[in-house]
Amino acid sequence: MINWDREADLVVVGSGAAGMSAAIVAAASGLDALVLEKTDRIGGSTAISGGVVWVPGNRGMAEAGAPDPPGAALRYLEQVIGPALRRDMIETYVRVSPEMVDWFNSQSAVRLVPRMYAPDYQSELDGASQGGRALDPLEYDGRKLGRWFDRLRAPLPQTMIFGGMMVSRADIDHLQRAFRSWTSFRHAVRILLGHARDRLRFARGARLLAGNALAARLLRSAVDRGVRFETGADVTALLSDGGAVIGAEAVIGGETVRIRARRGVVLAAGGGAANAHIRAAHVPHADVHLSMAPEGSAGDGLALAVAAGGTIGETVANAVFLTPVSVDAAGGKRTLFPHLILDRQKPGLIAVNSAGRRFVNEADSYHDFVEGMYRDQGDGPAIPAWLIADSRFVRKYGLGLVRPAPFSKRGFIRSGYLVSARTIDELAAKVGVPKAQLAATIEAANQAAATGFDPAFGKGSSGYNRYLGDASHSPNPCLGPIRTPPFHAVRIWPGDIGAARGIRTDVEARVLDAHDEPVRGLYACGNDMHSIMGGSYPAGGITLGPAMTFGFIAARHAAGNSPRGSEKEKTA
Template sequence: MVVNRSVQTEKKDVSDLIVIGAGAGGMTTALVAALQGLSVTLCEATEQVGGTTATSAGTIWIPGNHQSKEIGLDDSLENGRVYLDAILGKEDPHGRRSAYLGTADEAIAFLESRSEIKFVPAGIHPDYLQFPGAAVSGRALGPAEFDGRRLGSEFRRIRPPLQDLMILGGMMAGKADVKALIGRYRNWNNFFHSAKILARYGQDRLSYRRGTRLVLGNALIARLYYSLRQAGVIVRFNTELCDLVRDRGRVTGALVNEGGTRLLLHTRLGVVLATGGIGHNRTLRSSLWSNNASFPSLAFERNRGDGIVAAQRAGAVLDRHKDSFFWQPVSRIPEKGGSERLFPHLYLDRTKPGIIAVDGTGNRFANEAASYHHFVEAMWARNGSDNAIPCYFICDSLFVRSYGLGIIAPGTRFFQRYEESGYIKTDPTLAGLAKKIGVEPQSLLLSVKKNNQYALTGHDADFGQGSTLLNTFNGDPGHKPNPCLGQISAPPFFALAIWPADAASSTGLATDADGVVLDENGSRICGLYACGNDMASIMNGAYPGPGITIGPAMVFGYRIALHAKRMLSRSQEHLAMRNFHESK
């Protein structure tokens, strides 16, 4: 590219590696590179780190990880390989799947030994599909809780979770916390746990805008950012990627916009794209979805696909998957001015006993307790014959008091403001509710009647809800005979419209096993790397289990840093040999 004279050139501050994007993948790459002795420039387009990872559960999927083995959970790398082979078929031509499996535990062990990154076994956390090699426990790891106060004033740099997933306006809660809070009066352990985290939150709010007890994806991001600061890596905030700089086929720098000033950053080893995938880029989204349906996205709102677009201009190609998106079911929350925000229905309500999902005809169409991704796949499949977009969650007042419904918290007894805003529909009768959502009353009545019969027997003859370990794991273990099946009989009755939304893209830039971006001929574009959702998923559109986006983002960030280090070593060896021969 030709650089305009108005562009400032930072020649004196050439770095070994330029990383674009401060999510899990980008920060891991920058951290490992710095720990290997490389100089790193880390650019983030916004004022905060974390991207979509900050609002996620922060889980990573690592078959055969050492943390689980240390507490006696039985899993192996080979079983993980068998599982993925059964789902995905033969290995990809560049060996990325084998590279991931072979490096994953090594990468996490390196981070834990050299930084503040800490993971704990999730215990029982089943894989999402029933294939040979599937595991019930031992593969999922979650980030250890982190005290945000350790960051001091830099705590403001951690992107907060989704506002509707925080309690009392700013308190984070993991799965164990939610269980304790809902059952706080059932036993002393729950009561004391709830009292402890509430007291901590109350103390936090005297000095902070939100709670500093960080869990889930927020804890992971905070640990990464804290570790980067310890390693001396400075994040250049408000620095957006404009274009990549190439010289004789090699990427040698990045043109960025830093707070309104265009800068040309130079690199010795390469540029790493970790900008979050296609995000909200309309052109890319429409090119990857063929049924002409639009849908919202849970991706970070500032993610516009800049990394992928810049890479394409540099000759990169997309590795397109038949299923290009990873899905989550969401409800739309109306806001003033006509805007809206999204609430993801992962396990808090959808998988509990006493709720069903119906299509536009009032009939059930799926196992409500399937994984979020596979539930939305069922929505799309049904939408071809009977409109299931939106579909509707149907439940009663007892369900809402017990488990909540979307943004309506458990224990809520007054629902007028939710109905007036358009978030829910309610009615004293199921027939009246059916008319309000535009479905055939008799169909809805029959669907509820069958559900109530299944709740008594514990057997869902239509879709097998509660028949898998994943189902029962996310259900209510105290509800019998089936933790996922319950009566819908206590008026008033509720309906909540549910839509498909993508959480990330599976399609991304084609790369090799070291994260080097490839061109249309399958050749490496020297000096250009990609990880996270900028890199095409090694899962090829499938969703085998929890953490299959963040895990690869971190592992390939680790591999990229090691590859860059090897390139530097080879360059130095070559230079030393040349100087040796020239001196003779």
């Protein structure tokens, strides 16, 4: 007989998009939901992410006059995922995710709107979309969270300016043009004055964008629905009876607390990307691999599931979602920067290996870029690799942690993060690549920029490439010359933004045992759940989309109202 210290209908482990989605839907279904968060901040990796939610066939596409053709998304995913595709999970996701978005847009503070020009990452494949499947959270005023704002996980400091001000690419463009355009001047003054006002009250700006806006909107929705939160809650065990999970044991405030879960436990603790032992076992080049996952993503949910009889999936492609990462060690503190969408795709940058040769299409997705680093290990190698650009490029676009003008790059040169040289030969000597080869590589890149055609890797040849290039640059928005000294380089390593390998589940998000039977009372979603994308990365938002969708599904199932059942009722 277990002596319970607390009770709830649904206990959720983790407070990212998956966990909060499950808790919100459970509360809306009449259940008492309790979220246990190991760290002292709410939001998980969602709060530091780009916030994109990928949902094919969403209502917003049709309302914008560009509906998603039936079956197109499934055809696209079949090609990208390949043999790792679990058809039951993908079909459930494609069917239920639009319903999930409609529910959150109408029943919560979450507002997701389609980005009508945002190509899928393999944009030339059959079934790929050129826009509309990627949904962005609307900007949010953090002041609406009241006392909860200080409990929300902040974005990565390296992604903010002026001591805690979030900015979009459009904001940066306006700041750069502030004294050349009246529209840009007004925009810059508005956001700067707003930030100054916020800093009188908060430790950072309250104008929230991207993943921080999504996490804030989910937190506001959860609080409004009466969801309870416990931070600093380290779940150490799941409690079972007759093979069914009936509760959780957690250390809260230094005390061991046993919490009864009348309807079940949802594991949404962020996966295991931050766990060095898991990386060593499943990630190539683990000794130099750099993870952007928050410290709480240490594999706790996976260990809890296995101890309760669950099983871990075997990712065919990759155990993590990949991105190149650079490191600044100024002041003895390591600052990591994921090179996602802001620099590699722009005209006037190339990536070279230790032989001074290009090895990949720099404008391909971050996941594909690191796979290119892996492939080049036999001829290079490309771990680490270097991003090379000139002074004109850095002034206009920035480079990793180095922000574009008018921000200074001197501190990054002093720390060694940004390697600078007056000539190509000097740069080659500083980064340790052959001088003649680097010069030849840059000359070939300059010739490609002049013609607009990259014969080596086709940079700028796909819709996705061009989308993230510079539309004002011709003849190719992704190809530009490297001619203006001083010349610059930043060293990059393979890294990740989260785990793909996780707990096996069925279409109701129930954890599966070794016999493919559900472990009663136990669910998994988010990065704790084995990715339905099989370790591939088809589009932006393919982590948050499934996270929210299967959180939605888990809560509905726990409440006795699964999306599958409700669909049957509608048909009847």
